[in-house]
Amino acid sequence: MNNGKNTIKSIDKALDVLEILADEKRPIGVTELSKLLVVNKSTLHGTLNTLLNRGYVEQDSESGKYLLGISILGIANAALQNLDLRNKAKPVLKKLSDRHNETVHMVVLRQGEVVYIEKQESVQSIRIHTEIGTRLPAHCTGVGKVLLAWMEPEERKKIFRSYGFPKFTLNTITDEETMERHLAEVRSKGHAIDNEEIEEGLRCVAAPIRDYSGKVIAGISIAGPSLRMPLTKLEEMSDSVTEAALEISQSLGF
Missing domain, CATH: 3.30.450.40 (GAF domain)
Structure with a gap:
């Protein structure tokens, strides 16, 4: 995670989510993500919804947990x-x-x-x-x-x-x-x-x-x-x- 100055917080937060999902290599729920990122769940929901809409994360239909989406493959x-x-x-x-x-x-x-x-x-x-x-x-x-x-x-x-x-x-x-x-x-x-x-x-x-x-x-x-x-x-x-x-x-x- 980037703790440097002159950064855009919303972008930082989105990248932090992607990096955690990549490092953990498993679906993670919003509660656990909020603890790992030290942010409240209401703020995190907005970031996750944006990433979901762009295909960079996906949500498991049964557990509701999040994992990396297929749009990541295009960039990679x-x-x-x-x-x-x-x-x-x-x-x-x-x-x-x-x-x-x-x-x-x-x-x-x-x-x-x-x-x-x-x-x-x-x-x-x-x-x-x-x-x-x-x-x-x-x-x-x-x-x-x-x-x-x-x-x-x-x-x-x-x-x-x-x-x-x-x-x-x-x-x-x-x-x-x-x-x-x-x-x-x-x-x-x-x-x-x-x-x-x-x-x-x-x-x-x-x-x-x-x-x-x-x-x-x-x-x-x-x-x-x-x-x-x-x-x-x-x-x-x-x-x-x-x-x-x-x-x-x-x-x-x-």
Whole structure:
């Protein structure tokens, strides 16, 4: 249990419930839970009802006791998949970065944004500085566009409706019709290019990573300063980025 400062008590309480149920590995009644958590039962009922509604805990129909719910499996599987993906991708990312002496990223899509989960940084003095955990819009990044391109159209439209098309540079695509035409071209070529669309002076080329079923689950890219990466060079790099993405995909069973 977390006793630190600057925490949200209601979230803390919910996580404490999940951790106790995980540690005990058995159904537990509300009375016992309230004693373990040192909270009154009326307060605890609200937390338990919220977790029940979201599927993170279940209630035994006969005893009324609580146990972990099936929604926990979805989060656990996603975490394990990302860990497995990172472990298998690392040597491939390093090889790709060494080959071109540029920074290589791997991202996944979470809640409509790309999240950087792995990187291999260039050793050049002028290079792209990013951090694992960084979140960026999908519509103006190479990796975001490869994830959008192979997404179900309805799911993609939901993201467009939620996030829109914020303009970052003169090259940012800012409307759905143009983006859909662009994504069709991405699917046709098998890779995407970010031509200074999120930041002036930055370009990248990206390709999709697929799981055992063929579903696109992540993307990788080579990124660098536009002075060092003219569009002609990006097209030349696209083959090696696509090959690296395929190598990672095959290690996942594709």
